[in-house]
Amino acid sequence: MAQRVSHYEIEERIGSGGFATVYRARDTRKGETVALKMLHPHLAANPALVDRFRREMLVAARLYHDNIVRILDFGEAEGVPFLVMEYLPRSLDKVLRQQGPLPVEEAVDIAIQVLRALDCARERDVIHRDIKPQNVLVAADGTMKVADFGLAKALDISSSLSSQVIGSPHYMSPEQALGRPVDIRTDLYSLGAMLYQMLAGRVPFDADTSFVVVQKLYLLVLSFILCKTMRWISSEEIISYG
Numbered sequence: 001m002a003q004r005v006s007h008y009e010i011e012e013r014i015g016s017g018g019f020a021t022v023y024r025a026r027d028t029r030k031g032e033t034v035a036l037k038m039l040h041p042h043l044a045a046n047p048a049l050v051d052r053f054r055r056e057m058l059v060a061a062r063l064y065h066d067n068i069v070r071i072l073d074f075g076e077a078e079g080v081p082f083l084v085m086e087y088l089p090r091s092l093d094k095v096l097r098q099q100g101p102l103p104v105e106e107a108v109d110i111a112i113q114v115l116r117a118l119d120c121a122r123e124r125d126v127i128h129r130d131i132k133p134q135n136v137l138v139a140a141d142g143t144m145k146v147a148d149f150g151l152a153k154a155l156d157i158s159s160s161l162s163s164q165v166i167g168s169p170h171y172m173s174p175e176q177a178l179g180r181p182v183d184i185r186t187d188l189y190s191l192g193a194m195l196y197q198m199l200a201g202r203v204p205f206d207a208d209t210s211f212v213v214v215q216k217l218y219l220l221v222l223s224f225i226l227c228k229t230m231r232w233i234s235s236e237e238i239i240s241y242g
Ligand SMILES: Nc1ncnc2c1ncn2[C@@H]1O[C@H](COP(=O)(O)OP(=O)(O)O)[C@@H](O)[C@H]1O
Pocket: 014, 015, 016, 017, 018, 019, 020, 021, 022, 035, 069, 085, 086, 087, 088, 089, 090, 091, 134, 135, 137, 147, 148, 167
């Protein structure tokens, strides 16, 4: 692996997700530590995807908000698209694994910060599509910052469920899992699942395999629709279900 990407010096491999590998790197021009995210080579080989990536990053880089991880730069190195962000090594996922369920005030405060990020994005017609604790990063002062805006759309996450690109369907809305068109409500669904996890210490729908999680979800939605149609239960009862 090249030790240098553009004017960024790679220092350490942080981790890898479904689409990319993330490195801690040093911006040699500014002397700052950054997070450099490089698309997996097999995705970089798809010209349509690379094109979409470029377009989505142009939009995402314009999202300036306290609760959104700043995109500092993006480009291509030897045909492989990369993204440079502010470096934030702590994620909500790690916080939840270390601390388990959070106090109600803290969980609600985090949810509100994520909502602020979503609201800012909504003003620019940007839907996140991959809201999950791994994409909520914690700044040094404790502020929550949502990462990876635009990435899911660039990589067409909704149609890739079966191709194993996504690690976890736990936060995915039914319409997204079905590959249907999505709007802001898909992010609200994911935030709801995340809030549930922050409070209960576990995700609302869990199973050993992704397939079973999605099946459980369908079953629940179907039974609710059925109950509503047959007037078996009231909306209040549905809301109080969880
Ligand atoms: N801006 C960042 N600063 C520091 N670490 C990051 C940053 N963005 C992502 N990471 C870390 O890199 C790893 C891979 O991230 P990513 O490719 O986005 O996959 P996922 O979001 O599915 O975990 C994760 O461990 C994540 O915490």
